[in-house]
Amino acid sequence: MNQGSNQVLKAAITAVGGYVPDTILSNQDLEKMVDTNDEWITSRTGIKERRILKDPEKATSYLAIQAANDLISKKNLDPSTLDLVLVATITPDMHVAATAAYVASSIGATNAFAYDLNAACSGFLYGMSSAAAYISSGRYKKILLIGADKMSSIVDYTDRTTCIIFGDGGGAVLFEPSPNEFGWEDEYFRSNGSERMALRILSGGSLHPTTQDTLDQGWHNIYQEGKVVFKYAVSEMAHVAEQIMKRNNLEEGKIDYLIPHQANKRIIDATSNRLDLSNDKVLMNIDRYGNTTAATLPLLLYDYESKFKKGDKLVFAAFGGGFTWGAAHLTWAY
Numbered sequence: 001m002n003q004g005s006n007q008v009l010k011a012a013i014t015a016v017g018g019y020v021p022d023t024i025l026s027n028q029d030l031e032k033m034v035d036t037n038d039e040w041i042t043s044r045t046g047i048k049e050r051r052i053l054k055d056p057e058k059a060t061s062y063l064a065i066q067a068a069n070d071l072i073s074k075k076n077l078d079p080s081t082l083d084l085v086l087v088a089t090i091t092p093d094m095h096v097a098a099t100a101a102y103v104a105s106s107i108g109a110t111n112a113f114a115y116d117l118n119a120a121c122s123g124f125l126y127g128m129s130s131a132a133a134y135i136s137s138g139r140y141k142k143i144l145l146i147g148a149d150k151m152s153s154i155v156d157y158t159d160r161t162t163c164i165i166f167g168d169g170g171g172a173v174l175f176e177p178s179p180n181e182f183g184w185e186d187e188y189f190r191s192n193g194s195e196r197m198a199l200r201i202l203s204g205g206s207l208h209p210t211t212q213d214t215l216d217q218g219w220h221n222i223y224q225e226g227k228v229v230f231k232y233a234v235s236e237m238a239h240v241a242e243q244i245m246k247r248n249n250l251e252e253g254k255i256d257y258l259i260p261h262q263a264n265k266r267i268i269d270a271t272s273n274r275l276d277l278s279n280d281k282v283l284m285n286i287d288r289y290g291n292t293t294a295a296t297l298p299l300l301l302y303d304y305e306s307k308f309k310k311g312d313k314l315v316f317a318a319f320g321g322g323f324t325w326g327a328a329h330l331t332w333a334y
């Protein structure tokens with residue numbers, strides 16, 4: 001950017017990296033742990049298996065570092081040129097200090113500042129907006145945005161309504177000033193905190209600090225009112241995606257790919273039906289990874305990167321705890 005001019009730079013994703021742990025937790029494995037079965041899980045969620053970071057010594061930072069290093073080697077990026085490392089997560093290594101700072105130091109981003117972002121399943125989506133805004137302002141030139149969650153660290157594996165859904169993983173993208181006319185185009189974000197109890201970890205924060213009682217009650221695990229979340233997610237994810245498509249003249253199949261948060265295949269199907277999108281335009285990997293929270297969107301980019309062509313019109317949509325939700329439009333720059 002020309003310093004002092006009013007020109008707005010376009011921010012683009014210029015590289016992608018990803019990582020999922022090797023250990024697979026299949027529906028058949030879960031059948032041995034709780035009262036469930038493959039048929040129920042598959043038909044109600046679309047999930048067949050998820051990945052679990054088994055090693056108790058390894059935390060979310062490990063997933064984030066692996067994803068970041070994958071990007072760094074693919075892009076042949078000198079990590080010391082990074083200005084900022086953002087980590088979207090609801091499972092930070094510790095409440096204090098920021099996981100992003102540890103990740104930045106571990107990957108050699110010696111000149112970067114770093115912080116975490118928590119907007120549950122919308123964390124990566126909102127993080128893309130932050131990264132794009134920093135780039136567009138001309139303030140920073142290289143931003144590494146990571147979405148990573150070790151969901152297995154907060155899942156109660158005796159609760160069949162949640163343990164079947166979540167998995168572990170991490171994904172990373174690099175935001176830079178666009179080398180062409182493509183990049184971040186538009187966003188439509190919302191939140192509704194009056195529904196925060198519907199998807200929550202009740203304890204461990206300032207509302208219910210840790211006590212023996214909170215531990216005994218299991219309040220440190222993730223809990224959701226599945227039906228309430230499902231109902232909101234179905235209507236709101238489609239609504240915001242519709243708004244973005246209208247505003248950007250992308251209706252009637254003019255988008256190349258919908259990149260939806262992977263919480264439940266039925267939510268994704270309902271969204272794509274309402275948007276009148278054919279199956280080949282809707283990206284999914286929920287069958288293999290389950291819901292990896294902040295990692296679902298970057299893991300879709302990681303899995304499908306080779307399909308994208310310069311100028312492809314992508315629409316992202318997410319819904320998660322908070323509630324937080326939104327949709328965004330990005331054109332692919334490489």
Ligand code: UT7
Pocket residue numbers: 035036037040041044045121160161164224225226227229230233262263264267291293319320321
């Ligand atoms: O990423 C953040 C946002 N999260 C979401 O978007 C998740 C939204 N919610 C959901 O995806 C779904 O609500 C769930 C997958 C969590 C649950 O599916 P559902 O179709 O809403 O099931 P339900 O809670 O209405 O339960 C139906 C029945 C119940 O039995 P009864 O009362 O009808 O006898 C449950 O006890 O299924 C039972 N059930 C199970 N059965 C076998 C619940 N979990 C299981 C299970 N295996 N794992």
